Amino acid sequence: MKRIPKRRVAIVGAFTTPCRGRWLSKTIWELGQWAVSGALQDANLDISRLEAGAIGLYNDIFARQAIPESSFLGHMGLAFKPLVRVTNGGATGIYTLMVAHDMVASGRHDIVLCVGTEKATDCYDFMSETQTPEVVQTIAWSWDPLFERDQGATASDSYAEVILSYLDHYPNDLKMPVRGEILRILCEQAKNNPNAQRRDEIVTAERVENSPWIIEPAFKKLETCVYTEGAACLIFAAEGVAEEICQDAGKPPIWIEGLGFANEPYWWGIKHPHKLPGRIESDHLAAKAAYEMAGVGPEKIDVVELHDAFLPQLEITMAEMGFVPLGHADDLIEKKIMAPHGRLLVNPSGGLIYGGHFVGGSNMFSAWSARRELIRRNLEYALVHGTGASSAQYGGVAILRREVI
Amino acid sequence: MEKIMRRKGEYVIPHEAIPEVMTRITISPEDKVACVERTESMFTTYWASAGELSPFFLGVMKMKKIIGACCPKCKMIICPPYMTRCPVCQKEDSSLVDLEMGVEMPQVGWMLGTPPITVFANARFARYAPFGRGRVILGESQSALPIQVFTTTGFLKPGIFRRGTKVKIVFRKNRMGFSTDYFAVPLEEVPDKLRDKPGLEETELKWKSLKLSTPKMTTDYKKPFPNILEAIGKFVNEIPKSPRAQRDLMNWARKILVKTGGGKFGLILANQKIRVVKESEVGKPDLMLVVEDPNYLVGWTKGDSLVNLIRTGVVGISNLRDMETVFKLDRLHRSIRRDAEEAKPGKK
Numbered sequence: 172m173k174r175i176p177k178r179r180v181a182i183v184g185a186f187t188t189p190c191r192g193r194w195l196s197k198t199i200w201e202l203g204q205w206a207v208s209g210a211l212q213d214a215n216l217d218i219s220r221l222e223a224g225a226i227g228l229y230n231d232i233f234a235r236q237a238i239p240e241s242s243f244l245g246h247m248g249l250a251f252k253p254l255v256r257v258t259n260g261g262a263t264g265i266y267t268l269m270v271a272h273d274m275v276a277s278g279r280h281d282i283v284l285c286v287g288t289e290k291a292t293d294c295y296d297f298m299s300e301t302q303t304p305e306v307v308q309t310i311a312w313s314w315d316p317l318f319e320r321d322q323g324a325t326a327s328d329s330y331a332e333v334i335l336s337y338l339d340h341y342p343n344d345l346k347m348p349v350r351g352e353i354l355r356i357l358c359e360q361a362k363n364n365p366n367a368q369r370r371d372e373i374v375t376a377e378r379v380e381n382s383p384w385i386i387e388p389a390f391k392k393l394e395t396c397v398y399t400e401g402a403a404c405l406i407f408a409a410e411g412v413a414e415e416i417c418q419d420a421g422k423p424p425i426w427i428e429g430l431g432f433a434n435e436p437y438w439w440g441i442k443h444p445h446k447l448p449g450r451i452e453s454d455h456l457a458a459k460a461a462y463e464m465a466g467v468g469p470e471k472i473d474v475v476e477l478h479d480a481f482l483p484q485l486e487i488t489m490a491e492m493g494f495v496p497l498g499h500a501d502d503l504i505e506k507k508i509m510a511p512h513g514r515l516l517v518n519p520s521g522g523l524i525y526g527g528h529f530v531g532g533s534n535m536f537s538a539w540s541a542r543r544e545l546i547r548r549n550l551e552y553a554l555v556h557g558t559g560a561s562s563a564q565y566g567g568v569a570i571l572r573r574e575v576i
Numbered sequence: 577m578e579k580i581m582r583r584k585g586e587y588v589i590p591h592e593a594i595p596e597v598m599t600r601i602t603i604s605p606e607d608k609v610a611c612v613e614r615t616e617s618m619f620t621t622y623w624a625s626a627g628e629l630s631p632f633f634l635g636v637m638k639m640k641k642i643i644g645a646c647c648p649k650c651k652m653i654i655c656p657p658y659m660t661r662c663p664v665c666q667k668e669d670s671s672l673v674d675l676e677m678g679v680e681m682p683q684v685g686w687m688l689g690t691p692p693i694t695v696f697a698n699a700r701f702a703r704y705a706p707f708g709r710g711r712v713i714l715g716e717s718q719s720a721l722p723i724q725v726f727t728t729t730g731f732l733k734p735g736i737f738r739r740g741t742k743v744k745i746v747f748r749k750n751r752m753g754f755s756t757d758y759f760a761v762p763l764e765e766v767p768d769k770l771r772d773k774p775g776l777e778e779t780e781l782k783w784k785s786l787k788l789s790t791p792k793m794t795t796d797y798k799k800p801f802p803n804i805l806e807a808i809g810k811f812v813n814e815i816p817k818s819p820r821a822q823r824d825l826m827n828w829a830r831k832i833l834v835k836t837g838g839g840k841f842g843l844i845l846a847n848q849k850i851r852v853v854k855e856s857e858v859g860k861p862d863l864m865l866v867v868e869d870p871n872y873l874v875g876w877t878k879g880d881s882l883v884n885l886i887r888t889g890v891v892g893i894s895n896l897r898d899m900e901t902v903f904k905l906d907r908l909h910r911s912i913r914r915d916a917e918e919a920k921p922g923k924k
Contacts, residue, residue: 195611196604235618297595299907300820300914317626317633318656319722321754322709323701328692332710336689339739383884386692387734438654439688439711440719444663448689448739 175464176276181413181424182571183282184214184406185539190368190527192292193302194400199234199290204246206286206402206532211248214406215420218248221406222280227257227267227287229530232309233294247284260313261480261559263287264403264534265432265567268555271407272427272569281409282416287532288402306398313561315437324561327481331389333563334483336448338388341498345483349501351376354393354482354524356511361521364540368399368527394482399527403535425542428552429467429570431460437561446562451484451491453566454558458492461554461568469493472570473550475515476537478558479522488556489517492568519544533557538569545573581752588621592826626753628660631678633753640747640775642683642758644717645675655681655717683745683774684763685714690738691725695887704756705899706732706887712743712760724759728783731886731896736762746776788892791837791868801838804870805852811877811912812843812850820911822848824904832901833861836870845901863901864894879909 186209188194188202197205203226211218224247231237240256247254259266264287271285294305310326338345358374361367374393382393408416413424433456435446446452462468469492479485486500494515495502507513520526520540523533534557541553553571595615602611626633635641644655647662654675661672691710694701701707704724711720725743727736737743743760751757761781763771770776815821825848832843833855842858844851865882867873872890876882882902885891893902 191606195602195613196607196609232618235616296593298590298593300911315658315722316624317629318658318755319709321756322722322724323694323704323707324709324722325692325694328694328709331692332689335692336739339689386694389692438658438719440654440717441688441713442718445719 176273177278178276179410179426180272180275180407181410181417181426182405182538182542183408183413183416183420183422183424184210184212184216185404185535185542186210186213187366187403187532187536187539188401189366190399190401190529190536192368192398192400194290197400199239199288199402200242200246202290202400202402203243203286203288203404206288206404207247207284210284210404210406213420213422214416216282216406216416220282221248221252221284222282223253223274224249224284224286225255225257225267225271225274226284227263227531227535229258229260229263229289230309232312233289233291233306233530235293243286247286249284258531259559260561260565261478261530262534262557262565262567263531263559264537265478265555265557265569266565267531268405268534268538268557268569269430269432269567271405272430275407275409278409281412283407285405285407285535286402287404287529287535289529289531289533290400291398291530292400302398315561327386327390327395329561330481330484330563331386333451334389334481334487335386337450337483337487340449344498344500345486346501347380348376349504350394350482350486351379352504353485353509353517354379356509357479357518357522357525360519361525364520364526366401366527366536367521367525368397369521369525372525374525390481390483394524396480396523396528397525399529399533401527401529401532401536403529403532403539405535405538423546423573425545426572426574427569428572429461429463429465430568431457431462431464432565432567433457433460434560434566435562435564437564439562446564450497451487451558451563451566453564454488454491454556454568455566457566457568458554458556461570462493465552465570465572467552467570469554472552472554473514473516473548474519474541474544474553475517475556476520476541476553477518477522477556478534478537479518479524480528480558480563482524484558484563485518485522488558492554492556516544516548516550530559534567538571541571545571549573583752589619592823629657632656633757635678636747636757637751637753640751640777642681642714642721642745643677644679644681644714645677646679647673647675649673653679653715653717654719655679655714655721656719658719681714681717683714683776684771685712685721685743685745685760687711687725687737687739687741687743687760688713688720690734693732693734695883705903706896708732708737710737710760712745714745722755724756726759726761728761728765728781730784731889731893733887744771744776746778746781749777749779788835788864788866788894790835791866793839794837797836797838797868797870799838801836801870804838804874805841807874807877808841809852811908812852814912814916815849815908818912818915820915821908824907824911825849828901828904830862830898830901831858831860833858833864834873835864835866836873837868838870845904861894863898866892876905877909879913881906
């Protein structure tokens with residue numbers, strides 16, 4: 172069913188900090204404030220006009236503080252104004268986008284902030300003397316504490332299990348040469364993103380092939396997203412206000428035409444109401460709802476900014492969102508759908524694998540890139556996707572449209 | 577209250593994972609700014625109740641049974657019984673239908689999907705590695721029971737468990753109310769007479785080590801063997817200079833016999849050091865490693881992973897339950913390198 176919001180909402184400003192494995196010289200508060208400052212500058216907007224905000228903060232353990240949003244309010248110019256914190260696993264960013272959108276679409280506010288930030292690599296494992304085990308362990312706390320966590324469920328398992336069960340159903344899909352080519356393209360595209368974390372890397376299909384397995388045969392080392400510290404901010408404005416702001420800033424409004432969300436249940440099984448193996452139904456349902464709201468299908472989309480936690484999951488999600496059939500995700504390359512072989516631009520930012528993945532704000536980072544590409548390349552439609560939680564349970568999709576004033 | 581069961585000496589937070597109160601001043605490599613870093617923690621400990629799910633764990637602990645729950649209206653069976661009401665069916669008063677708890681499930685089932693295998697486990701789970709973690713459908717259950725999976729035949733490799741693989745539930749000898757009190761093995765690895773036995777314990781199965789045959793001695797391998805032994809000796813002699821490497825070996829003692837196509841030797845791990853010794857000095861080894869080409873061991877002294885060599889079948893190991901020793905051996909190269917880097921002039 173197509174749901175029409177009360178008011179149209181546009182992105183009128185956007186900014187993202189450079190992505191780094193660690194921002195030793197900046198705290199999470201500084202990163203968040205930097206992003207807000209950049210977005211205000213981008214929109215040429217006075218801070219006093221902000222009415223409210225939504226902030227995506229993935230988890231308290233990374234932030235080293237319970238209720239961490241309390242510290243941000245003042246930093247963001249929202250003292251004595253409402254700020255809501257969103258946390259929804261890896262999909263925190265896209266869900267924050269929903270909350271901020273609805274604040275405006277509902278008519279409650281005209282101009283709101285949509286911010287996401289993360290600082291993960293202060294976490295440190297004093298046994299191995301590296302950050303990774305502690306970061307991974309923090310994410311692994313998200314598994315069910317009674318029936319799963321003690322069994323050694325890891326952060327990677329979330330997607331490994333999904334990918335392996337997809338391969339159970341479609342053993343001839345997700346071929347390594349195709350995965351290698353997609354990674355090569357993503358790595359190449361990251362070079363055009365000034366904020367990408369891995370913009371100096373050179374990845375070839377051969378390097379991917381020779382990369383060690385993290386979980387065999389689900390994914391290799393070069394197919395995994397990175398841990399990133401950074402922040403991104405979007406400014407949303409209501410129709411009637413957005414045009415005026417954009418005129419001043421000299422940039423077109425980017426309208427949020429469609430939004431869709433769906434969360435699968437935690438427990439796997441053979442029938443609904445359980446999560447089914449071989450699928451990421453949350454992505455399918457979220458995309459379907461967003462297409463319906465926007466009144467367009469995947470054939471109209473020019474740019475996809477997809478939450479690629481792991482490369483094979485990118486392919487599965489593209490199939491779930493209708494760009495290729497399930498079981499034929501390799502068509503992205505083999506049937507020349509994905510640029511530069513085809514028309515569809517996928518993750519021009521480099522995605523989460525090469526661009527960066529600061530969980531609370533990754534999907535805002537994706538929206539920042541999608542907006543940038545729509546404007547730079549004079550394109551019309553972009554799709555922004557977010558996923559997360561154990562077993563890729565949560566899915567969210569936003570469809571953006573560029574409109575020239 | 578019943579007697580408290582405990583794993584003596586094992587802590588919910590490993591002692592070695594807890595840093596002292598420390599600060600350091602670090603120059604940000606990108607921004608050239610001096611930053612103060614402090615050790616901090618954010619922890620809570622629990623006596624965590626299994627609440628209404630306690631009967632499941634009591635069934636495992638006391639009776640070696642797996643129980644599920646059934647909806648009397650739609651007949652949906654779930655295992656584990658992770659909720660007490662059917663989320664689909666309603667009573668006339670609009671409340672959800674109560675599930676019938678305590679349905680005993682069969683102890684043979686099938687894998688819902690190919691399980692991921694963890695080889696490089698973190699400290700909490702190193703004692704299980706390598707292990708798989710998947711989901712098994714028991715009887716008519718519509719939900720899958722999360723479960724660790726092991727093979728009795730050696731190193732757990734991809735392909736042993738797939739979607740549809742029939743498995744047998746096996747119970748640990750010591751059960752304390754955790755989801756690791758039970759695990760699954762392929763049914764075909766269970767002797768016929770035990771396949772239908774309820775409450776099968778781990779000790780009733782024969783856990784095979786890899787068959788370790790003595791490698792064939794060849795001239796090609798014998799010739800470089802003295803140099804290889806020297807390289808290994810040089811490498812382990814770096815341990816006393818590296819606090820990190822010494823910490824890796826803390827409270828650990830093993831006598832390891834290494835058989836190669838070029839010759840045999842021993843490694844004695846004791847007092848935070850490793851000595852390279854003759855085969856005769858090892859006596860009865862705690863652990864045996866077998867590798868045809870001794871050059872692989874030079875790779876280990878340069879940072880190659882023994883775990884990977886075992887995983888790929890290049891190195892054989894006599895006791896897979898002692899992978900923790902191998903993890904420790906694998907950590908040494910990085911520890912030595914990091915301490916050496918920090919000791920260089922100009923490095924703090």
